[in-house]
Amino acid sequence: MNQVENQSDRVPFLDINLQHQGLKGDILSTWERVLDKSWFILGQEVTEFEREFADYCESRFCSGVGNGLDALSISLRALGIGSGDRVVVPAHTFIATAYAVQSVGAEIVFCDVDEKTANLSASQLIRVKDLKSVKAVIPVHLYGQACEMPDLVEVAKAHHIKLIEDNAQSQGARSAGRRTGSFGDANATSFYPGKNLGALGDGGAITTTDPEIAETIRKIRNYGSSTKYVHDCFGTNSRLDELQAAVLRIKLRELDERNKMRRAVASRYLEALSGIEGLELPITAETSEHVYHLFVIKTDCRDRLQSYLAENGIETLVHYPTPVHLQTAMKSLNHRKGDFPVSEDWAQRCLSLPLYPFLTENKQQKVIDNIVKFFKERSTIKA
Numbered sequence: 001m002n003q004v005e006n007q008s009d010r011v012p013f014l015d016i017n018l019q020h021q022g023l024k025g026d027i028l029s030t031w032e033r034v035l036d037k038s039w040f041i042l043g044q045e046v047t048e049f050e051r052e053f054a055d056y057c058e059s060r061f062c063s064g065v066g067n068g069l070d071a072l073s074i075s076l077r078a079l080g081i082g083s084g085d086r087v088v089v090p091a092h093t094f095i096a097t098a099y100a101v102q103s104v105g106a107e108i109v110f111c112d113v114d115e116k117t118a119n120l121s122a123s124q125l126i127r128v129k130d131l132k133s134v135k136a137v138i139p140v141h142l143y144g145q146a147c148e149m150p151d152l153v154e155v156a157k158a159h160h161i162k163l164i165e166d167n168a169q170s171q172g173a174r175s176a177g178r179r180t181g182s183f184g185d186a187n188a189t190s191f192y193p194g195k196n197l198g199a200l201g202d203g204g205a206i207t208t209t210d211p212e213i214a215e216t217i218r219k220i221r222n223y224g225s226s227t228k229y230v231h232d233c234f235g236t237n238s239r240l241d242e243l244q245a246a247v248l249r250i251k252l253r254e255l256d257e258r259n260k261m262r263r264a265v266a267s268r269y270l271e272a273l274s275g276i277e278g279l280e281l282p283i284t285a286e287t288s289e290h291v292y293h294l295f296v297i298k299t300d301c302r303d304r305l306q307s308y309l310a311e312n313g314i315e316t317l318v319h320y321p322t323p324v325h326l327q328t329a330m331k332s333l334n335h336r337k338g339d340f341p342v343s344e345d346w347a348q349r350c351l352s353l354p355l356y357p358f359l360t361e362n363k364q365q366k367v368i369d370n371i372v373k374f375f376k377e378r379s380t381i382k383a
């Protein structure tokens with residue numbers, strides 16, 4: 001086989017280029033429009049995108065910010081969370097969720113996640129020690145699946161806890177029929193290029209239904225100011241820019257269709273890989289609609305499966321290999337192995353398979369065939 005065929009036979013984990021091929025003309029012509037206007041920060045594209053994204057999330061207000069981490073920390077600040085306040089964060093997430101809490105001087109309180117969904121659930125939340133003194137909770141809609149929000153909202157309300165959704169991985173997902181990003185007091189998302197709604201660089205946004213919180217967020221992201229050279233409160237510089245907003249408007253129109261493509265790939269995996277001993281497939285909560293940011297399986301022989309697939313030209317990743325409470329950066333919190341066993345189990349046994357819009361059936365079939373083969377060989381060795 002020659003080099004080129006060999007290359008095309010490989011299955012990458014993600015192919016972002018494919019997502020942009022059909023949109024290239026539109027993107028370049030809107031960028032030309034922005035360039036001709038030469039208004040690059042907080043202009044019409046951002047305003048329009050904010051309105052469109054608020055509508056999409058079934059929320060009322062949206063503020064574009066610089067990235068997902070800022071979206072989380074600005075949300076916390078806007079809700080008055082600061083020094084000494086306790087904030088619950090799942091132990092199994094991307095570390096940004098925890099860093100956001102530290103960045104406002106608040107105290108991270110880790111919580112274990114659900115064994116089936118990998119998400120923070122109401123039953124895990126009520127087990128948090130001294131829940132009465134908790135000020136906020138950040139449920140993360142991990143892997144593209146919405147947390148079971150009505151239950152979480154109920155617990156949060158009962159204990160006067162502010163709720164901030166981390167919706168970086170699940171734009172377009174639903175819980176009990178409603179979009180993620182519509183439940184919390186303020187909800188953060190990221191437009192990092194690999195997310196379901198990704199920009200061509202960094203970006204993020206916060207949605208809320210409360211006009212006062214929305215106004216505070218707008219000030220914080222822009223030097224504490226809504227009128228030039230008048231500064232009312234703490235501020236930072238974290239703004240979505242016009243070029244990114246212009247791209248995001250184009251990609252938002254395609255998001256439902258792209259999420260549908262992700263679901264189609266996922267259902268092929270679910271069907272072809274069901275019933276394999278030693279392989280656990282993703283489970284969707286009854287009231288959630290999954291948008292498969294990632295397709296994550298669990299198996300005891302994760303590392304061997306990952307190397308086997310790599311040897312056969314299939315790229316996989318682990319989201320995430322170390323639970324946040326065991327990261328060196330969190331050393332001062334003095335956690336130990338065994339503190340959050342379900343999160344640790346996910347970290348040890350999870351593997352993300354290639355899944356993206358426009359993944360060809362041929363490439364997907366190659367992934368499926370190799371996984372089936374791996375488990376067949378393994379069961380023969382065992383027998």
Ligand SMILES: *Cc1c(COP(=O)(O)O)cnc(C)c1O
Pocket residue numbers: 067068069070093094096097140166168169190191192202203204
């Ligand atoms: C990507 C991500 C973030 C951070 O977003 P950035 O834009 O990279 O700052 C936060 N939380 C989760 C769950 C993420 O996946």
